[in-house]
Amino acid sequence: MKWSLNELGQIGSIPFQFDEVVEVAESIVNRNSEIIEISPAHVSGFFVVDSLGLLGSFKVNVEVTLPSTRSLKQVKVPLDFEVSEYYVSHRTQDLTRFDANDVVIILEDDIFDLNQAVEDNILLQIPTKVLTSEEKTDIGLPQGKDWEVLDDSRINLSQKSKDTVDPRLAKLKDFFKEDN
Template sequence: MKWSLNELGQIGSTPFHFEEVVNVADSIVKRNSEITAISPAQVSGFFVVDSLGLLGSFKVSVKVTLPSTRSLKVVEIPLDFEVSEYYVSHRTHDLSRFDAKDVVIILEDDILDLNQAVEDNILLQIPTRILTAEEEASEDLPQGKGWEVSEDGRNNQKQRDKDTIDPRLAKLKDFFDKKN
């Protein structure tokens, strides 16, 4: 669904409510090849003109299927999140009226594409750590001959390095402990 910025700017202070089912499966898989499937997104919210400009506030519910980051088994992740963004014309050069924490989207050709906004925000919401239910419940991490996975890998390696004594220097270990 697309709207022109001029058209939405004319709604004034009366919120323009919408509820849509947005299918972004094809375009989102092109942008992130790890996504194996995605359900149509349920999107509901409103657009309103406030003192800063056109504010879009909407809720997105979608299920994304991705491989586990540990075992590559398929995991379906439900994503439910809210988006609050300001939309401005590409002709707007002064953005100083916005706070640093405001999300401001500059619209090319002054066209607001809801599908694009939903797609961008879904990609931002995908977690970096994806585990199957079994992997979440298990305390055991994968390991093999000479290797193991650890959650805090650097600290464990430093501790092992500290505890391991170089055999060439083993005799010097007790050098200062001798009482003469």
């Protein structure tokens, strides 16, 4: 769904509410090849014009199928998040009126594309660590002959704090010592 800023600006201070199902599967898989499958996104919220610009506030519910970051098995990851963003014209020069925490999107051609906004925010919400339910509960990590995968919680603190110096660089450690 697309709206022009002019069209949305005519609604004034009355919130324009919407409740849509957005099909983003084809275009989002083209943008992120790790996504195996994605359900249609349910998007509901409102737009309102205020003194800063067009404020969009909406909630997105979608289910994304991703590979496990440990075993590459398929994992269905439900994403349920809220978005609050300001949309302004590409002619807007002064963005200092916005707070540092405001998300401001400058629109090319002054056209707001709901599908694009939903896609962008879904991609931002994809977790970096994806595990199957078995991998979440299983403490044993993969291991083989002369190797094993260690979780951060299993690494010995003394190994982390060990001050090891490459023998080739050992003479350099005294280079910056102060003379008293």
